[in-house]
Amino acid sequence: MIAVEDILKGHRTAEARWARFGPYYAMFPVDFAFEVVEKYSKVGDYIIDPFAGRCSSIYAGGVLGRNSLGIEINPVGWLFGTVKLQPADKEDVIDRLLEIYGKRNDFTEQMKQMPEFYRICYCDEVLKFLLSAREALNWKVDNIDATLMSILLIYLHAKLGEGLSNQMRMTKSMGLNYSVKWWKSKGMETPPEINPCDFIVKKIDWRYEKGKPSIKFDSRVIFGDSSEKLINISDKAIENDIKFSLLFTSPPYCSITDYHADQWLRLWLLGGAENPQSLKDKHKGRFVNKQEYYDLLDNVFGLCSKMMKTNSTVYVRTDKREFTFNSTIEILKKHFPTHKVQIVEKPLKEDTKTQTKLYGDKSMKPGEVDIIMTR
Helix, strand or coil: CCCHHHHCCCCCCHHHHHHCCCCCCCCCCHHHHHHHHHHHCCCCCEEEECCCCCCHHHHHHHHCCCEEEEEECCHHHHHHHHHHHCCCCHHHHHHHHHHHHHCHHHHHHHHHCCCHHHHHHCCHHHHHHHHHHHHHCCCCCCHHHHHHHHHHHHCCCECCCCCCCCECCCCCCCCHHHHHHHHHHCCCCCCCCCCHHHHHHHHHHHHCCCCCCCCCCCEEEEECCHHHHHHHHHHHHHHCCCCEEEEEECCCCCCCCCCCHHHHHHHHHCCCCCCCCCCCCCCCCCCCCHHHHHHHHHHHHHHHHCCEEEEEEEEEEEECCHHHHHHHHHHHHHHCCCCEEEEEEECCCCCCCCHHHHCCCCCCCCCEEEEEEEC
16 A cells, blocks of 8 residues: 555655646645545545545545545536546547547637637637537546546646646636736737647646556545435445445535636536536535525535444534534534544634635635544
8 A cells, every 4th residue: 555655745656646636626635635534544444525526535545545435516526536536548548639639620610609718718729629629528428538538627727838728827717708808908819829739648648657546445436416416325325334434525615615616617618608607506606595505514414424433533624714614513513413523723824825815715714624523
């Protein structure tokens, strides 16, 4: 079994290189995920994360020899997690890339009809290629297509020279009108000329340089809403006499961010709308409604509690603000009434550039809180 310290030192191993696969808003730090899994579970245990994000907890569990199960409602996070647990063979991914690139000119007319944002964001070669990939890649069911699509998502937007786009942030998709106005104010109406095939091949070569990660235990991520998926999972766990030793997660923070809106451009590549709209689907928004937020956590943690061992550990990282913290701990105590509670505050230094600060969430106080429940 690979040592945790090897994972935490840059990109020396395949496991370390794939651990940081996929930029994602408010993601678990990789070292944090590995440290918690190592400390609060043992080889062969079952761990669960019902709000998996880009699935660092599940990946850490798989690498460290735990049977790990995650659930993620956002397809971007789900795709990142699924692929790094089981990436396709490099040669197959490159072959598929060449096939998609070879069909790019079929999308010349469609490219010309794209909104101004896309024409400033991407050069013609890149935009045609992306349209080809958007139509052809069957990422939900095909492992090769999923692997290629997830790599495209990583480099879909970033700083100049680091991705396929004009100057943008990597983690969060900025709005259409905001981006166009900003580019024009900076005299950046002309996107960089990039050969997307050459660019992505280099990224694939680097990603696979150390090989593929070794995941020998059953570790997977289910795509969907935890409040729905956990019902079936709970029934199967009870039927097969499976009990989880560690519940390790970080739920969405009430009123902080809209995880789908923040990833709208990557969601577009996955087949979503050209123009991002505020999503109204349940459990996909900003959780402004406090009762709906409370009910979600109550439902999810309640379903999880039925699958946990008597001496299980519950480790939840949450928002420091009063409503989110108080609701979370109240619900956890309700469903794990015999567990001892430890509260560990995670204050941030004044100059720490957190993602929530960078992207304008002024209401969030610096720092988070870890709720650790043991027996």
